[in-house]
Amino acid sequence: MADVRTATAGQFEPAIASPTEPYGPRPRRAISRRNILIYGTLALVSLYYLLPLWVMVVTSVKGMPEIRTGNIFAPPLEITFEPWVKAWSTACTGLNCDGLSRGFWNSVRITVPSVIISILIASVNGYALANWRFKGSEVFFTILIVGAFIPYQVMLYPIVIILREMGIYGTLTGLVIVHTIFGMPINTLLFRNYFASVPEELFKAARVDGAGFWGIYFRIMLPMSLPIFVVAMIIQVTGIWNDFLFGVVYTKPDVYPMTVQLNNIVNSVQGVKEYNVNMAATLLTGLVPLIIYFISGKLFVRGIAAGAVKG
Known part of the structure; x- marks a missing residue:
């Protein structure tokens, strides 16, 4: 009997896996053709985008004698921030030689109210279109979507006439309205898709508890919507701060935004071409949207992933 048990045990021993043997899928090698191709491509693309930024930064802290040597990729032998100071305070942007400081504050006065008003209105529009269907809501939504894809150039002159008749052409108020x-069509689309992804049971439960239109919006939807508000804010700040077309068409020199003044500095045909000042002015103009994105980048990704681009 003991021999049978021993033979039986010996017969089934090979079928029992040793606890020290590895199990599961075989791990991939860290260095493989696939990884080399992926990381090599990413490295090349990163270099492609970072190389112009490197040239701008190193040129902005060089003096003109060093720039004239022609080696644009070399780091500066002597760092100077005089080009940054001149770009901000003394560079000529047409008839005025007060640098980008005036245009910076003009851009702030344009961007802040435009972003706040457009996002607030668009969030209410998206909330109503997603949860409070009314007669003609689909037609209204279609009109908004069509408006988001109409080329700006088609409406430039009609808006000039409208602003002129309203008496606000050439003012910051007119540009804020524009x-x-x-900004409302694309933001309305974002908010509508985000609110449509919220469970409908939550909305119905609030209705049963007696909450109305504004009660549900302020107490339930608004606290849940921080990621999509960040998405809309980044889109609006980037678009408005970097805008050149509307700024040059709907304002006048005294209230030009920063981008228009930057164009006047870079394309000036008078005097010596100061490339270090031009690079410093370009970096100063792009700092605001760059800082905002770095601060709120994680929330931006969360907003996109939570339904910002869902149909």
């Missing part, structure tokens, strides 16, 4: 209107 940015607010043009």
Whole structure:
């Protein structure tokens, strides 16, 4: 009997896996053709985008004698921030030689109200279109979507006439209204898709508890919507701050935004071409949207992933 048990045990021993043997899928090698191709491509693309930035930064802290040597990729032998100071405070942007400081504050006065008003209105529009269907809501939504894809150039002159008749052409108020209107279609689409992804049971439960339109919006939807508000804010700040077309068409020199003044500095045909000042002015103009994105980048990704681009 003991021999049978021993033979039986010996017969089934090979079928029992040793606890020290590896199990599961075989791990991939860290260095393989696939990884080399992926990381090599990513490295080349990163270099492609970072190389111009490197040239701008190193040129902005060089003096003109060093720039004239022609080695644009070399780091500066002597760092100077005089080009940054001149770009901000003394560079000529047409008839005025007060640098980009005036245009910076003009851009702030344009961007802040345009972003706040357009996002607030678009969030209410998206909330109503997603949860409070009314007669003609689909037609209204279709009109908004069509408006988001109409080329700006088609409406430039009609808007000039409208602003002139309203008496606000050439003012910051007129430009704020233009940015607010043009920002609402795409933001309404974002908010509508985000609110449509919220469980409908939550909305119905609030209705049963007696909450109305504004009660549900302020107490339930608004606290849940921080990621999509960040998405809309980044889109609006980037679009409005970097805008050149509307700024040059709907304002006058005294209230030009920063981008228009940057164009006047870079394309000036008078005097010596100061490439270090031009690079410093370009970096100063792009700092605001860059800082905002780095601060709120994680929330931006969360907003996109939570339904910002869902149909």
